Amino acid sequence: MKYEVKIIRLICVIAIGAFIWTRPIPEGLEPKAWHLFAIFLSTILGIIIKAMPMGSMCIAGLSIGLLTQTLKIKGEALTGFSNSTIWLIVTAFFIAQGFVKTGLGSRIAYYFVYLLGRRTLGLAYGLAISDLILAPATPSNTARGGGIIFPIMKSLSLSYDSKPNDPTNRKIGHYLTLSCFQVCMVTSAMFITSMAANPLIQQFAADNGVKITWGGWALAAIVPGIVSLIIVPLAIYFVYPPTIKETPGAQEIAKMKLEEMGRMRKQEWIMIATFIFLITFWILGSTLKVNATTTAFGGLSILLITGV
Structure with a gap:
């Protein structure tokens, strides 16, 4: 099966994620919670419209969460791997x-x-x-x-x-x-x-x-x-x-x-x-x-x- 990255769709996903990220944070929410929502939503959207294969999209979303320090690598990002x-x-x-x-x-x-x-x-x-x-x-x-x-x-x-x-x-x-x-x-x-x-x-x-x-x-x-x-x-x-x-x-x-x-x-x-x-x-x-x-x-x- 050919590995495909659809650039236009991927750009749209990133743009939507960035737009949500920069919106005013709703009252009562922590900044990290709002940013995690933006990453999560854009990752799911990328999977739905097949911007990249699902595994690649999930890894990309996880990486963004780590790079922006929205998630900690210990106790948060990789906690599921101990389950x-x-x-x-x-x-x-x-x-x-x-x-x-x-x-x-x-x-x-x-x-x-x-x-x-x-x-x-x-x-x-x-x-x-x-x-x-x-x-x-x-x-x-x-x-x-x-x-x-x-x-x-x-x-x-x-x-x-x-x-x-x-x-x-x-x-x-x-x-x-x-x-x-x-x-x-x-x-x-x-x-x-x-x-x-x-x-x-x-x-x-x-x-x-x-x-x-x-x-x-x-x-x-x-x-x-x-x-x-x-x-x-x-x-x-x-x-x-x-x-x-x-x-x-x-x-x-x-x-x-x-x-x-x-x-x-x-x-x-x-x-x-x-x-x-x-x-x-x-x-x-x-x-x-x-x-x-x-x-x-x-x-x-x-x-x-x-x-x-």
């Missing part, structure tokens, strides 16, 4: 990349499509089960739903000549899209590590005296989650039914894709072993006195050492 919850999210993102890079995520999805894909409803359930399996170690529903499930779902839809932004989307494409989206929302709520916001909720609860463990969250969510995963594809099937009900060709496509992938490679087996390691220690973490972030670092270390 174990933030490290859990970051580390889990790296681990999730293993599912994409090794192809294991796609293999799992195609396998369940092959098992259940004779009917359109079965296709939806096959993709839902795949999402559920990947969810515990994939903290980004965008990466999971958009990076693994969506390409497979789109490929299956196009194989039945069901195209987006076209009347043919009613064949199976629109139904599968709605189902996969809603399923992804359900799986995102089922595990602490299935969405980036969940560890922040856990941290917020801890700050207010409520301790939530990985296993406790999963145990509380498993029944409503499974019930929702059973009901959602079926409900959408009746509310917004596809015109194609039988999809035996989907099984053939999945079989062909699995044959193209060949036998499980060493990296995929390592990824599976790491996944089992993570789930085991996340579930038993409170009993074994092992922090969830420590477990995530252990899993990431395995993937780095083995070259996955």
Whole structure:
């Protein structure tokens, strides 16, 4: 992907930030608070209008805060880097990349499509089960739903000549899209590590005296989650039914894709072993006195050492 800095947009962002910075400070606000607001607002604006890539924009905003002494480097600017919850999210993102890079995520999805894909409803359930399996170690529903499930779902839809932004989307494409989206929302709520916001909720609860463990969250969510995963594809099937009900060709496509992938490679087996390691220690973490972030670092270390 080409790295782009849009100069005109960046100049506009800087100008807006400078304009706010120089305005009279509202009564009751400290000068630093007003200046931090100007930096924050211009950084968010720069991200929205894509003046620079998001990471670069955030680093630039942080740097301006430090250079103008609006923020202190110790205790303010870098305080988040000592937060174990933030490290859990970051580390889990790296681990999730293993599912994409090794192809294991796609293999799992195609396998369940092959098992259940004779009917359109079965296709939806096959993709839902795949999402559920990947969810515990994939903290980004965008990466999971958009990076693994969506390409497979789109490929299956196009194989039945069901195209987006076209009347043919009613064949199976629109139904599968709605189902996969809603399923992804359900799986995102089922595990602490299935969405980036969940560890922040856990941290917020801890700050207010409520301790939530990985296993406790999963145990509380498993029944409503499974019930929702059973009901959602079926409900959408009746509310917004596809015109194609039988999809035996989907099984053939999945079989062909699995044959193209060949036998499980060493990296995929390592990824599976790491996944089992993570789930085991996340579930038993409170009993074994092992922090969830420590477990995530252990899993990431395995993937780095083995070259996955």
